[in-house]
Amino acid sequence: xxxxxxxxxxxxxxxxxxxxxxxxxxxxxxxxxxxxxxxxxxxxxxxxxxxxxxxxxxxxxxxxxxxxxxxxxxxxxxxxxxxxxxxxxxxxxxxxxxxxxxxxxxxxxxxxxxxxxxxxxxxxxxxxxxxxxxxxxxxxxxxxxxxxxxxxxxxxxxxxxxxxxxxxxxxxxxxxxxxxxxxxxxxxxxxxxxxxxxxxxxxxxxxxxxxxxxxxxxxxxxxxxxxxxxxxxxxxxxxxxxxxxxxxxxxxxxxxxxxxxx
Amino acid sequence: xxxxxxxxxxxxxxxxxxxxxxxxxxxxxxxxxxxxxxxxxxxxxxxxxxxxxxxxxxxxxxxxxxxxxxxxxxxxxxxxxxxxxxxxxxxxxxxxxxxxxxxxxxxxxxxxxxxxxxxxxxxxxxxxxxxxxxxxxxxxxxxxxxxxxxxxxxxxxxxxxxxxxxxxxxxxxxxxxxxxxxxxxxxxxxxxxxxxxxxxxxxxxxxxxxxxxxxxxxxxxxxxxxxxxxxxxxxxxxxxxxxxxxxxxxxxxxxxxxxxxx
Numbered sequence: 001x002x003x004x005x006x007x008x009x010x011x012x013x014x015x016x017x018x019x020x021x022x023x024x025x026x027x028x029x030x031x032x033x034x035x036x037x038x039x040x041x042x043x044x045x046x047x048x049x050x051x052x053x054x055x056x057x058x059x060x061x062x063x064x065x066x067x068x069x070x071x072x073x074x075x076x077x078x079x080x081x082x083x084x085x086x087x088x089x090x091x092x093x094x095x096x097x098x099x100x101x102x103x104x105x106x107x108x109x110x111x112x113x114x115x116x117x118x119x120x121x122x123x124x125x126x127x128x129x130x131x132x133x134x135x136x137x138x139x140x141x142x143x144x145x146x147x148x149x150x151x152x153x154x155x156x157x158x159x160x161x162x163x164x165x166x167x168x169x170x171x172x173x174x175x176x177x178x179x180x181x182x183x184x185x186x187x188x189x190x191x192x193x194x195x196x197x198x199x200x201x202x203x204x205x206x207x208x209x210x211x212x213x214x215x216x217x218x219x220x221x222x223x224x225x226x227x228x229x230x231x232x233x234x235x236x237x238x239x240x241x242x243x244x245x246x247x248x249x250x251x252x253x254x255x256x257x258x259x260x261x262x
Numbered sequence: 263x264x265x266x267x268x269x270x271x272x273x274x275x276x277x278x279x280x281x282x283x284x285x286x287x288x289x290x291x292x293x294x295x296x297x298x299x300x301x302x303x304x305x306x307x308x309x310x311x312x313x314x315x316x317x318x319x320x321x322x323x324x325x326x327x328x329x330x331x332x333x334x335x336x337x338x339x340x341x342x343x344x345x346x347x348x349x350x351x352x353x354x355x356x357x358x359x360x361x362x363x364x365x366x367x368x369x370x371x372x373x374x375x376x377x378x379x380x381x382x383x384x385x386x387x388x389x390x391x392x393x394x395x396x397x398x399x400x401x402x403x404x405x406x407x408x409x410x411x412x413x414x415x416x417x418x419x420x421x422x423x424x425x426x427x428x429x430x431x432x433x434x435x436x437x438x439x440x441x442x443x444x445x446x447x448x449x450x451x452x453x454x455x456x457x458x459x460x461x462x463x464x465x466x467x468x469x470x471x472x473x474x475x476x477x478x479x480x481x482x483x484x485x486x487x488x489x490x491x492x493x494x495x496x497x498x499x500x501x502x503x504x505x506x507x508x509x510x511x512x513x514x515x516x517x518x519x520x521x522x523x524x
Contacts, residue, residue, distance in 0.1 A: 073404070073409055074400055074401065074403065074404035074409055074410065075404065075409055075410065075419070079423060079426040079427055079430065082423075082427045083427060083430045083431065086393075086396055086427070086431065087430070087431060087434055089392070089396065090389065090392055090393055090396070090431060090434075090435060091434065091435070091438060093388070093389070093392050094385070094389055094435060094438050094439065094442075097384065097385040097388040097389060098382075098385050098439070098442050100384040100385055100388075101381045101382050101384070101385050101442075101446075102446070104380070104381040104384075105378075105381055105446070108377070111377065111380070111381075112374075112377055115370070115373065115374055115377075115380070116367075118366070118373070118377070118380040118381075118383075119363045119366040119367055119373075119380075120360075120363050121380075121383065121384055122359065122362040122363070122366075122383055122384065122387055122498055122501075122502055123356070123359040123360050123362055123363050125384055125387075125388075126355070126359040126362075126387075126494060126495070126498050127352065127355070127356055127359060129494060130351070130352055130355050130491060130494065131348075131352055133490065134348055134351065134352070138336055139336065141336065142335070142336035142337065147335055147336055147337055148336065148337065157337070161341060161344075164341040165341055165344045165345060165348070168341065168345045168349070169345065169348065169349060169352060172349055172352075172353065173352060173353070173356060176353060176356050177356065177360070180356075180360050180363075184363075184364070184367070228395065229392060232388060232391060232392065233388070236384055236388050239384075240384055
């Protein structure tokens with residue numbers, strides 16, 4: 001907190017204390033700024049994770065209400081209630097996930113010819129998911145501590161930084177999977193197709209993972225709850241599409257044919 | 263909090279207040295149990311998410327230290343530092359993820375014959391991941407609020423409940439994917455192979471997702487940080503293996519051949 005804010009905030013605390021008729025500020029305020037007092041009855045009822053300024057009546061009201069609503073209990077809920085709560089999400093996500101199957105069915109002939117592409121889809125999509133959720137959790141954390149705010153200035157700041165991070169991660173993971181495929185007997189063109197797809201998928205995942213929490217918060221959604229399923233679904237579909245297009249591209253320029261002739 | 267705990271805790275708060283030489287408890291304690299006071303200097307420096315009892319000097323010391331160590335700042339870190347921090351995880355996970363590719367290469371001939379199995383792997387593994395992380399976040403939340411503790415009693419309690427939830431989710435998602443495959447022109451045996459794999463993968467994922475946070479906490483690891491990558495990696499490998507074994511089983515009993523003869 002900068003000095004101005006700190007002073008203003010302290011004044012609010014002291015005013016609040018005065019309203020409760022307590023003997024709070026001590027004489028030497030530079031050494032000992034005094035005490036903030038909380039009604040014990042409130043304190044006993046407050047959920048443990050409630051921020052202090054909420055309890056002191058100084059926090060943002062909407063935000064404080066979010067903290068006060070304790071999460072639903074787990075142990076008391078029946079199996080039926082759990083199923084009602086969880087199944088709609090899972091079924092909805094299944095519909096989106098099956099889009100990736102539709103894409104693969106569309107590239108049927110290509111994949112039959114180069115089956116190895118299909119063998120690396122899980123690893124490709126998994127790497128994209130890991131890179132994306134890593135970026136998302138760092139941004140979520142910075143949002144939670146107030147280091148980042150969902151303004152356009154911070155959005156571009158994050159994007160500029162993550163673009164460079166994404167390029168570094170994409171280069172490393174592409175090289176890694178390229179080596180892995182060659183090592184286990186794949187051809188150089190197979191390896192190139194997957195490495196190309198890896199570079200694009202991972203770059204996209206990092207940028208999408210970093211920007212999604214900011215955009216969600218800006219739109220008024222809870223980024224901590226929505227980011228996970230949104231990321232995994234979008235990255236799964238993007239990864240599969242990119243892999244097929246990458247193989248299609250190499251097939252179109254005759255990369256596999258050229259290799260066989262050599 | 264039950265009455266006994268509440269009384270004891272209030273005594274501690276009052277003793278702490280007395281140590282700070284404040285005039286805290288009021289006369290009528292049944293109506294107004296008094297005030298808890300916090301040094302304003304401490305309050306200004308405390309991270310926003312620090313639980314109240316930590317600031318009052320009453321919380322579990324180890325736990326309070328975890329809260330006090332603020333997360334590393336995001337904006338100030340250079341791209342190079344970010345890459346050093348993030349790449350080792352991603353490369354490690356890539357190694358594990360490529361196990362799924364090795365499994366698929368092992369079942370090469372089978373998959374060449376029944377390519378549709380490969381087309382549904384992403385959806386299968388994605389559904390497993392969603393169901394598993396859903397169960398994990400509910401248990402993580404219950405651990406955070408103290409509703410569940412990592413004892414063997416609570417472990418069995420969670421497992422008994424999640425077994426029934428898992429069966430319900432597995433049945434629904436299997437039926438869903440079975441219908442989806444038939445609808446888009448897949449054969450009944452193709453659909454059966456994927457639905458069987460879906461049932462096993464999803465059941466495993468829910469049970470693993472629900473028990474992992476408890477086991478990790480018991481082992482002294484931070485379940486909130488480790489659960490995500492652990493779940494996604496294990497479920498990816500398990501899902502791919504189960505899908506191949508399911509297809510292998512139907513091939514061994516001659517399901518596809520029988521269907522063609524009909």
